[in-house]
Structure formats: C-alpha cells, structure tokens
Amino acid sequence: MISKTTIDAVFETARVEEVIGDFVQLKKSGSNFKGLSPFSDERTPSFMVSPVKQIWKDFSSGKGGNAVAFLMEHEHFTYPEAIKYLAKKYNIEVEETEQTDEQKEQANERESMYVVSEFAKDYFHKTLINSEQGKAIGLSYFKERGFTEETIEKFQLGYSPDVWDAFTSEAIRKGYKLEFLEKTGLTIVKEEKQFDRFKGRVMFPIHSLSGRVLGFGGRILTNEKKAAKYLNSPESEIYHKSKVLYGIYYAKQAIAKEDNCYLVEGYTDVIQLHQLGIENVVSSSGTALTPEQIRLINRLTPNITVLFDGDAAGQRASLRGIDLILEQGMNVKVCSFPEGEDPDSFSKAHTLTEVEDFLKENAKDFIQYKASLLVKEAQGDPIKKAGLVRDMVESIAKIPDVIKREIYVQECARIMDIKEDVLFNTLAQIRNKGKKEVAKPAEKRPSGGEMVPLKNEEKIKFERQYELEQNIIKLLITFAKEPVEFVDLVYDEDEEGKLIEREEKRELIIYEKIYLDLQEDEVEFANDDFKKIYPLLIEHLTQEEGEIKLDKLGELLEAAQMEKISSIAFEPEKHELHAWDRHEIYVKTLKDNAGLETVQTLLNLRHFLIQRKMAEFGEQLKTGELPENAQEFMEDFKDYKTLEVLIAKKRNLVIMPFMR
Structure with a gap:
C-alpha cells in the first residue's frame, strides 16, 4: 500500500490546473480556468477548473472532483495508479507501507511477471519488424489484413519465431528468470526441457485498463490440424481472461467520450475498426462474455452495442451475452452484419462514414x-x-x-x-x-x-428537504470560515410562566452556527449522500481550522459524492455577476448575504421538520389511534404547536446580520 505520507505529499504538491492542463486546453476566466469538456462533444466551454479550491467541474456531463478524480475519470486509473502518476509527475518518491514477507514476495512476483511480459512484447514486436522470418511471415500477414505501419506500431503487434526456444533462450540470456517465464505462460517447462508457447505465431499483446501487458493472444499461420488457430496466455497471477477485454486500453477515452462501447469477437475486428476511426471498440478475447468484463465496460459507459457476424452462429452467440449485460443494469443494442461479413471484412470494404451510418441504422x-x-x-x-x-x-x-x-x-x-x-x-x-x-x-x-x-405531495416534500440540506452543504463549502454577528430571538419565562421575548447577539463562524443549531435540534439529514458528507465536512473544518480543502476531502469521499460537492462548490460562481463595478454598478456579493442565508436556511429546515411532525400528529388525531400515554402525546403536540408559532415568527423577521 502507498503510505499516507506519500498521499499527503501528492495532494499538497499537485495543482489541479497543471494536471488537467496536460489533457485539456484551458483558458483563464476570472479566477478560474475554462475549457471544452473532455467527456462530451461540445462547442461552448463548460468545463471549469478552480485553482483556489483545487477542484474541477464539467457541467456538460455532471462530473467533477479533484486532480485524482480527474485522472480516474479521464484516464480510468485506479486510485493507487492516479497517486503514482501524480507522484511521478511531481518527482515525489512513492513510499510503501510496511508489508509482511509474504506480501513483499507476492508483490515482487507480480512485478516480475509484468516485467517479463513487457520484455516479451518488445521482443515479439522487434522480431516482426527486424528479422527476416518476422518480415516474411508475420509482417506480410498483417499487411494482407490491411493493417498500416502506424496501426502495427500502436497495437505493438509481433511475431514469435518458428523455433522451439528462440524467445526463451533470448529471455534467459537477458537475465530473466525461467520461473517467471513459466508463470506467465510464455514458456512451457517439461522436465529439463523448455520451449516457447507461441512458437510460429503472430502476436497480439493484451493490456490492462492502465496499459500494462497482462498476456498475449497468438494466431498460427500454418495449416497444422492439431494446433489451435488462436492461443491465449494461460491464467496467471496477472492475467485473468474473464476480467480482461482486448483493446480496452486504446478504447477507454473514446468509450467515455462517445458514451457507447462496441463489443466484437476478435482481435482483428478491434484493430480494423480502430484503424478506420471507430476507436470505442473492444473484444472479449475469444472467451464467452463474463459479468466482470461487462462491469469493466460499465466503468466507462452504461451503453453497449454488440456487433456480430452475419451468420446464424454469430447471431445465436449474441443472445447468450445479452442477458448478462442486462443483469448488470446496462443498455444493450445489437447489430448484425450482412451474411458472410464480420466487423473486420466490412470495415476494410467501406469508408468510415459508410460504417458509421450502417451501425447507426442497423x-x-x-x-x-x-x-x-x-x-x-x-x-x-x-x-x-x-x-x-x-x-x-x-x-x-x-x-x-x-x-x-x-x-x-x-x-x-x-x-x-x-x-x-x-x-x-x-x-x-x-x-x-x-x-x-x-x-x-x-x-x-x-x-x-x-x-x-411517489405521490405528487410526497415528491414536493422530498425535493424541499433535499434543497434545504443541499444549501447547508453549500454554505459549509463556500463560506464556512466567515465570521458573522447573528441576531436571534430568545424566549424566557417570567414568574407567571409567560414567555418574554428578547434579542441575543452572538458572533460565530458560519460552520459553528450550522453545527450548533443542527446539534441542538438533533437534526438528521435525509439524503444518503448528505448524511455522509455533512459529518466529514464538520470534522474536516474542525481539523483545518474552518478552512475547506476540497482536494484533501476527496480522499474521504466516494466519486459520486465528490461530484455532488463539486457541483455545489461551483454553483455560486455560475450565477455571479462579474466586473459590474467598472460601470459604477455595485452589486451585493453572495458573501455579503452569507449570514442572512445561513439563518434563513436553518429556520426553514426547522420549520419544515416541525410541519412534518405536526402532520404526523394530525394524522393520528384524525384516525383516533392515540398511543397508550394519551396525556404525554397531547403535551408533545402542544409543545410542537408552540414551537411552530415561534419559528414562523422568526422566519418573518428581516434579519440583517453585520458581516465583519
């Protein structure tokens, strides 16, 4: 595991505008930066980056968060991969937490298998490009398939010599251990002999979502009856067929941008479509479609279009995968090619426009x-x-x-x-x-x-409470540390038990006022996200002395919750009027009204909750189903009624807090 020291150093050092600037062209817009959304096709920029808050928000797709969240969304990194990417970018040494000997051994083994697989990929590619046998057999085959040099280079296609131990001997000569050559399945070991698994085959490296080589697919070019046409790496510590999709590394950005994934059967189908210009395409690597593969696509888009050959077997095969896709809650379409055609052959024979039109229409x-x-x-x-x-x-x-x-x-x-x-x-x-x-x-x-x-009345109530809770979160994010002199009405009882009204002034920071009021009334949030966000915000504000650091907060929140926070944080700026003072028009800022809005929001929430409680009392009185202790019930009813009147009176007051 990456140490907390490293993670803290990354969050302290990384600048969201610099990280995103590597992927999106940003232009200065007031105190923020603006650019075109990398997640959708738009002509008017709605992608906002805040250097002050160290967050971003894409208003076209609804996504948002900190620098790590951007890398996870855009590059589809895991959290550790995003941290390591940023550490490398800012020259921060990655410290790993103390591991047991067994964990260290397992981690070293996995890394060794990745290193061996990377070497194999380079070896097969160089053999294809530089050796006489590679050019005569492997390169000729790929060129016959219509693959360009750029495509061959991009997909790192290769060739394994038709010699029993050519690859194994070279790997051992270069210092790679036979143990890991065997564990990756690149070498088959029998007694004291070892030989290459992929002898005499053209090679297709299979990458993870983040681009690491996991295994290989190899196609034989001779007519040997006993040999399988296609051969995949065996299951290993790093390669699990059921969890991998061929081409996902090259397709991930296009899938997210197009909000659709084309699913085909073979390696060449993927490569041919990609070469034509349709990049949001993957293959199940010759295995039956699995739930893990579908969930991998679901990380990028909820929409799958299954492309199958025009023959009956291909059409029947499509039906077997459909139910699995539906079970994962995804939207699925199916497109069959004309009889005798498959995505590979159809792409070679038609232009990009023709293929796109065919897919759209069929x-x-x-x-x-x-x-x-x-x-x-x-x-x-x-x-x-x-x-x-x-x-x-x-x-x-x-x-x-x-x-x-x-x-x-x-x-x-x-x-x-x-x-x-x-x-x-x-x-x-x-x-x-x-x-x-x-x-x-x-x-x-x-x-x-x-x-x-929901009945219409219930829906309105639900939306009203959501709006009030969201406003409290907005105040905490935007104005938490603002000091305000709050004026409140306090009621004391005189000797005769009558209520005497008096004003009480108290200076509090906004987040303290919110916390004290909600704590006093024992208010609980109804929205599941806000239930989790509110206590984390309060704890964060306490530790950071009233200052919100959204990039740090992102470590504690789920992606969906961080998106919600980003939306709320950017909301005030969407509606702010800029540079009116140049025209001698002086407009009150949102900050000027923060104290008033805080008081009104808290009063409105209290009033809403009391009204809901009164409605419950009313229903019980209507039905006559009073609890066993009827006297206590009536006293509670009376107390809530008094409280409802007092809150209503407070809400009608025009409170003008003095902002310091």
Missing part, C-alpha cells in the same frame, strides 16, 4: 433484435410463439431498473401483439421465482416487489 434494441431473430421460427406455431414471448420476458426480468422493465414490457406487448397485463403477470412470476402473483387487471404494474411512484 443497431437494434435488444427486444427488437430478439423478436426479429426468433419470430421467423415461431411463424404460424402458437406453442413456439408462447415460448418466444416467455424467452423475451425472461430477458426483461433480468433488468434491475423497474422503469426500464416496464418500458420493455410495453414494447414487447406491442411487437408480439399481446396484452401488457399478461406479460406483467409473467414478469412477476419469473421475478418471484415461480410464486404466483397475479396483478389486478386495472394495474399496469404488478404488485410483486415493483416500485410505487
């Missing part, structure tokens, strides 16, 4: 594709049609999102000309594993575990 939603593929088989046979319909509903049942399920049921009913209620009942039965749960005919949505939409 990519069908999975339900339409499944229906078009199977409906021919069921023509005129009601039993087969019933089986087809059930097959389609079984696919729909795998979708986690209830709204998507409903939309697909409606679409299936339209295509197959069958009543929605029948399909909803079947869906409920499938999702409840055979339990009979028949929906009422009038209901469009079955009752079995399906979502019930």
Whole structure:
C-alpha cells in the first residue's frame, strides 16, 4: 500500500490546473480556468477548473472532483495508479507501507511477471519488424489484413519465431528468470526441457485498463490440424481472461467520450475498426462474455452495442451475452452484419462514414433484435410463439431498473401483439421465482416487489428537504470560515410562566452556527449522500481550522459524492455577476448575504421538520389511534404547536446580520 505520507505529499504538491492542463486546453476566466469538456462533444466551454479550491467541474456531463478524480475519470486509473502518476509527475518518491514477507514476495512476483511480459512484447514486436522470418511471415500477414505501419506500431503487434526456444533462450540470456517465464505462460517447462508457447505465431499483446501487458493472444499461420488457430496466455497471477477485454486500453477515452462501447469477437475486428476511426471498440478475447468484463465496460459507459457476424452462429452467440449485460443494469443494442461479413471484412470494404451510418441504422434494441431473430421460427406455431414471448420476458426480468422493465414490457406487448397485463403477470412470476402473483387487471404494474411512484405531495416534500440540506452543504463549502454577528430571538419565562421575548447577539463562524443549531435540534439529514458528507465536512473544518480543502476531502469521499460537492462548490460562481463595478454598478456579493442565508436556511429546515411532525400528529388525531400515554402525546403536540408559532415568527423577521 502507498503510505499516507506519500498521499499527503501528492495532494499538497499537485495543482489541479497543471494536471488537467496536460489533457485539456484551458483558458483563464476570472479566477478560474475554462475549457471544452473532455467527456462530451461540445462547442461552448463548460468545463471549469478552480485553482483556489483545487477542484474541477464539467457541467456538460455532471462530473467533477479533484486532480485524482480527474485522472480516474479521464484516464480510468485506479486510485493507487492516479497517486503514482501524480507522484511521478511531481518527482515525489512513492513510499510503501510496511508489508509482511509474504506480501513483499507476492508483490515482487507480480512485478516480475509484468516485467517479463513487457520484455516479451518488445521482443515479439522487434522480431516482426527486424528479422527476416518476422518480415516474411508475420509482417506480410498483417499487411494482407490491411493493417498500416502506424496501426502495427500502436497495437505493438509481433511475431514469435518458428523455433522451439528462440524467445526463451533470448529471455534467459537477458537475465530473466525461467520461473517467471513459466508463470506467465510464455514458456512451457517439461522436465529439463523448455520451449516457447507461441512458437510460429503472430502476436497480439493484451493490456490492462492502465496499459500494462497482462498476456498475449497468438494466431498460427500454418495449416497444422492439431494446433489451435488462436492461443491465449494461460491464467496467471496477472492475467485473468474473464476480467480482461482486448483493446480496452486504446478504447477507454473514446468509450467515455462517445458514451457507447462496441463489443466484437476478435482481435482483428478491434484493430480494423480502430484503424478506420471507430476507436470505442473492444473484444472479449475469444472467451464467452463474463459479468466482470461487462462491469469493466460499465466503468466507462452504461451503453453497449454488440456487433456480430452475419451468420446464424454469430447471431445465436449474441443472445447468450445479452442477458448478462442486462443483469448488470446496462443498455444493450445489437447489430448484425450482412451474411458472410464480420466487423473486420466490412470495415476494410467501406469508408468510415459508410460504417458509421450502417451501425447507426442497423443497431437494434435488444427486444427488437430478439423478436426479429426468433419470430421467423415461431411463424404460424402458437406453442413456439408462447415460448418466444416467455424467452423475451425472461430477458426483461433480468433488468434491475423497474422503469426500464416496464418500458420493455410495453414494447414487447406491442411487437408480439399481446396484452401488457399478461406479460406483467409473467414478469412477476419469473421475478418471484415461480410464486404466483397475479396483478389486478386495472394495474399496469404488478404488485410483486415493483416500485410505487411517489405521490405528487410526497415528491414536493422530498425535493424541499433535499434543497434545504443541499444549501447547508453549500454554505459549509463556500463560506464556512466567515465570521458573522447573528441576531436571534430568545424566549424566557417570567414568574407567571409567560414567555418574554428578547434579542441575543452572538458572533460565530458560519460552520459553528450550522453545527450548533443542527446539534441542538438533533437534526438528521435525509439524503444518503448528505448524511455522509455533512459529518466529514464538520470534522474536516474542525481539523483545518474552518478552512475547506476540497482536494484533501476527496480522499474521504466516494466519486459520486465528490461530484455532488463539486457541483455545489461551483454553483455560486455560475450565477455571479462579474466586473459590474467598472460601470459604477455595485452589486451585493453572495458573501455579503452569507449570514442572512445561513439563518434563513436553518429556520426553514426547522420549520419544515416541525410541519412534518405536526402532520404526523394530525394524522393520528384524525384516525383516533392515540398511543397508550394519551396525556404525554397531547403535551408533545402542544409543545410542537408552540414551537411552530415561534419559528414562523422568526422566519418573518428581516434579519440583517453585520458581516465583519
């Protein structure tokens, strides 16, 4: 693990504008920088970077965060990879925390396997380019496939000589241990003999998301009946077929930008499409599609378009992967090429525009594709049609999102000309594993575990509380350390028990005022993200003496929460009026009104929560279902009623805090 000292040094040293400036052209805009979004195609810049707050926000995609978050989003690094990238950029030595001997040995073993794999990649590529055998056999093959020199170089394609131990001998001569050559699967060891696994094959290096060489795919060029056409590296400590996608390293940025991933079958399909200009494409490396591979794509986009050959086997194969993609909550389309064609051959024979148009026009939603593929088989046979319909509903049942399920049921009913209620009942039965749960005919949505939409009144209440909670977070982020003289109304009882009203002035920093008020009322946030963000902000402000350091805060928050923080932090600047004083127009800044807004937000939240409590009392009084201790209930009701009146009175006051 990377030591906390290193992580702290990285966050102290790294400048968000410098890090992002390596990837995005930024221009000065007031105290901030502005640029075009690297996550979407836009013509008007909406990508903001704040050197003061050390955060960024992309208003076109909603993403945001600190320098590490940008690298994780844009380069798709893991957190440790992002830290190491920044450490290298700023010449910071990476310290690892103390590890056990076993952990050290395992880490050294993995690193040794990566080093051996990197050497193998370079060896195979140089052999392809420089050796007579490599040029005559391997390079000729790639050129026949239509690959340019630039493409061969980019994908680091190679050739393994048709000699039993050419690679192994060279690796050992260069000082690489046979132990790691065997563990990576590059060398096969039998008794005292060793020989190359990929002898006489053209080589396709397989990279991780961050670009490390994990293994290889090798294609044989002779007609040996006993030899497999394609051969992959065996499973190892660094290579797990089920978790890897060929081409993901080269495709990741295009996938994120296009918000779609094309999934094909083979290495050459990926390379040919990439060479044509369609870069958001990956392959499952000759293995059946797995949930881990789908989740890898889901890190980049929720949208997959599966491209398959025009033959029947290819079309059937597409159906097997669709359900897996749906289970992961992703959106899936399927596109089949004309009979006898595959992505490789079709790309070679057509221009970029023609291929793009073909994909756009022929990519069908999975339900339409499944229906078009199977409906021919069921023509005129009601039993087969019933089986087809059930097959389609079984696919729909795998979708986690209830709204998507409903939309697909409606679409299936339209295509197959069958009543929605029948399909909803079947869906409920499938999702409840055979339990009979028949929906009422009038209901469009079955009752079995399906979502019930919020009533309009409930929705308004929910949005109001969210708005108030968000405003508190905004005040903490933007004006936490501002000192304000707060004027409050305090009520004392006289000797007769009557309330006497008096003003009380108190100077507090804004975050102290928020904390004390919410603590006094024992207020808990309703929104799950704000529940986590609020205590972290308070703890952070206490440690940093009232100052928010958003880049450090990013270490403690999840990506979605950091995006939310970035949105809130940039919100005031979106609506701020710039340089009006040049025209002798003096506008009050948001900072001038921070104290007033704090008081009003806290009062509004208290009033909202009290009203909600009063509504609960009202419902109990209506139904007559009073608790056992009715007297205590009525006293609570009276106290809340008094409090409601006092809060309402405070809210109606015009409070003009004096800003220091």
